[in-house]
Amino acid sequence: MTSTSLTPESTAVPNSTTTRPPPSSTTSRKKALTKSHFLSGGASGILSAVLLQPADLLKTRIQQAPPSGSATATLIATVRTIIRSDTPIRSLWRGTVPSALRTGVGSAIYFSALNTVRTSVAKSRLLPGGGDATGALKTGSSALPVLSPLGNLLTGAGTRAAVGYVVMPITIIKVRYESSMYKYTSMLQAVKDILRVEGFRGFFSGWGATAIRDAPYAGLYILFYEQSKKSLSILYSTGRKMDNSVAAMINTVSGAGAGALATAITNPFDALKTRIQVDPGRYRNLWQAAKMVVTEESGRMRGRALFDGLGLRIARKAVSSAVVWTIYEGLVR
Template identity: 35%
Template sequence: MEDTKDYEDPANRKTGLVKSQAHPVLKAFLCGSLSGTCSTLLFQPLDLVKTRLQTQQNCVHNGSARVGMVTVFINVIRTEKLLGLWKGVSPSFARCIPGVGLYFSSFFSLKQRFFSERSPSALESVFLGAGARTVAGVCMLPVTVVKTRFESGRFSYGSVSGALCSMYRTEGLRSLFSGLTATLLRDAPFSGIYVLFYTQSKKSLPPELVSAPCLPLLNFSCGIVAGVLASLATQPADVVKTRVQVSPGKLGGTKEAIVYIFRTQGVVGFFSGAVPRCLRRTLMAAMAWTVYEQLMAKMGLKS
């Protein structure tokens, strides 16, 4: 780990620039937050479509009980205009900007604490990613619940803070942490699997490519592979989490949601919204990690 003492570079002194004196963990938080901002803004429409697909019930379109991603896109644009695809972006920002920052700063802290002298093994990478995501997931769950409800189109909240207050008054504190089990069953394995495949993919790259100018593209490609595998493995937990959070009072918890989905839709119901979620989570994670690692490198820190 680099020396974190404050210093000024002579070249910087000439231009009046001083190197950042922030703590490395704070730098990791800021890099993660910036990467989360970029990826959230770009891929919010996919998240909204995923939520709509997962919460539709007995929806019939032109005689067919199955509605696809393209149909939902068209319906949202037709009824809510183009900006309707970014409905829920405010709670997404409220969740992802600090949430992604918290994830990467936790990841950085854990890695420096336990693996400062060596690279983690494959199994250790799983626990490293899962541990960092658990910290971020628990802290940001209330905003995640609000985000899911905004995107579902079933609730008419005016703002994130207003939604949190309304839920607390009408449904109690427990509603702010609804879907906690399903969320952790989704997010912790996703991050663990993602970090596993991401780090192993990067290790398999030829040494001559690692220092090449195309490294960001290589990192992004490794992220795509890791994201697809992690998304598919955790899709059922995401469907359960969504149902629990948008059906207060109807579904008491994770177990009831699993039974309900299986009885009404069968096994295929646990993979509703898989395509938009896979696209969003894969692209978002790949972009977030690529931006994060580039920013950390510019700050002189090893990610």
């Protein structure tokens, strides 16, 4: 019987250099992940904007109306005018191109930036009570980095404010396209008119009101959304892996609920923002616009105009949030 000896050549020695991916591989994975969040956010944003453009247009028309008017009467009159026009369908979807462009670009930048910020915060442990650095709820419906409630609030608010400034020029064109006060026939005409009348700063009219609306909205939305997903995931799952259909249902319910609640809280800023962007000559800043809206009301509850369009905005935001976040998380899972 021949004995077999193990020589150094025949012994498998683990090579530590082969067990970890090279830096170039890690960089490629990060770029691919960022691209995935960018494209998923853009696709979900465009789809939501196109589907819900009529609600956004009607909301803008209600908010641009004089405070002394009735919101319900304005809505009915607007719908009648659109229906009686030569092109009612086209009129309802007026401003879809700038709206889809703004929402698509904004969502793409926002979701990719939000994931980057949340991942960095989770890894750095800057805020207490967060999750692990990988960011996945092992038995939950989320594919995003896990943070504490405070982390969700701050990262959502900060990222949204920064992205809002970047896409502000598109937002201005979108709002004025939807308004009945302007008769733009093309985006180029809108750009030329704004530059001629107001100069470059005209593209950033109402950014302060927009930031004051969007930052709290995004922060509150992420806070409510993640807490709702966590609670619903715990109710459904006790350690077992969650399938995609249940995860999508949880994300949809959480998105709709969080969108409706955050919208109701921040609607006054949205009403002021619309007035400043539609008529910057009349409403010069947030404080002056708020005073005018309240003092000019006649026979209506003081401050009620700050909630004009709330019903339409809640309906639109609830549906759009459910659609955008469900599609987004489904694509990046």
